[in-house]
Amino acid sequence: MLSKGFVVMASRQLLVFPLSMLLLTSCVGPAGRLVRYPNNDRGGLSSPHDDRDAHHGGRYIVLVSDRRGRQEVELFDTRSRNLISLPGLNRADTAVSHPSVSADGQFIAYAGVRDGRSDIYLYRRSRRESRNITQRLKTAVRHPSVSERGDRVAFEVSVNGQWEIAIYDGNGRPLNIPTNPR
Amino acid sequence: MGLAALFLSGCASVLPLSGDYSRLNSRFSDTEPALSGNGRYLAMVTNRGGRQDLALYDIEQKRFLEIPRLNRRNALVESPSLSRSARYIAYVVSERGRPEIALYDRITQRRQMLTTGFRGPVRNPSISPDGRYVAFESGRHGQWDIEVFDRGASIQLDQVVGAPSDGADQEATPNAQ
Structure with a gap:
C-alpha cells in the first residue's frame, strides 16, 4: 500500500x-x-558596484553601496523604485556599515567608524542629522538593528573581549534587561 | 525501508537546547542581533550551547522562546532576520557545503529553502515586516548585489491585529508596487 x-x-x-x-x-x-528592481548607478537598488548589507523595512530598503566610489548608505523606495536622498548621513570622515530602516523611512540606524572609534548612529531624515546613541560606551560596537517605529535599536558590543547584545531605546538609553550592557 | 531512511536523513535530528538560556547574554559570544518589526522580539546567534545556534528572545517577558527544529545537528546557521511579530525567521543555513537562505515559520514550525537552485553565492537575508519579501546579497554577477525575493501574494502575512497603524499602514498595500 x-x-x-x-x-x-x-x-x-x-x-x-x-x-x-x-x-x-x-x-x-x-x-x-x-522582484525586478532597476540595476544601475543612478537610482537602482543594485548597481555595477558592490551593494551589500540590505535591510528590508517594508516600503524602504536600506543598503551600503560602493557606487559613488566609497562605501555609503543608500535608501531605496520600493514604491517609486528610486533612491531617496539622505542629506547629512554620509560623511567623508565616517565609514558606515549595517544600516537598518524604520517602516516610514524616517529613521536609519547604522554603525559608523570615525577617528578610529566605532559607534551606533540613529539618523533622522526629517532632521537631516545622525545622533550617536553609544557615546557613553567606551568599547567597540557594530551590527545595529532598528524596530519598525525606530524606537528601539539592538546592536553588538564588545565586553571583555567577546561580543554581547545590547538593546537601547531611540534616545540611547539601555532597556532594563538583565545583562544588557550599558 | 530505504524510503524511510531517505526521509529520516532529510529530517534532521532535533536538538535539545543546551547552554544557559536564563539571560539575554551569556559567557559565550552572542552576535547578529535582529529585532522584530514590532521591537518585541530579538533573534541572535549564540555559542552558549557549545555550538552555533539561532535563538529568539522575548524582550517583554525577558525570556527565550523555543524554535523547534530550526537548529539542527548537521547544519550551521547564521544571519537571522525577523518579520513584524517574529512569525517568520529568514536566515542562512549551510548543510551541504553551500549556504542557502531559509525561511522558518514559527506557527507551522517548518522551514522552507528559498534559494535552492539559485546560481551563485547568497548571504545576509532580511525579511520585510509583513514576511512577504526577503532581500539578500547575491554574488552571481561576480560582486555583491541586492536581490529581493517575493514569496507571493498568497502567503499569510505577518500582521499584528490591533497594532498601532503608523508604519503598519505602509505594509497594508504591498501590492501597490
Missing part, C-alpha cells in the same frame, strides 16, 4: 521535475520569484 502510493508520487515527481527545472533557470523556484 505504501509502496504503491510512493510509485504514484514518484511518477508525479517525474512529470513535475523538468517543469520546475525550467522555472529555476528564470527565477528561484516554487517558493516565490525575484
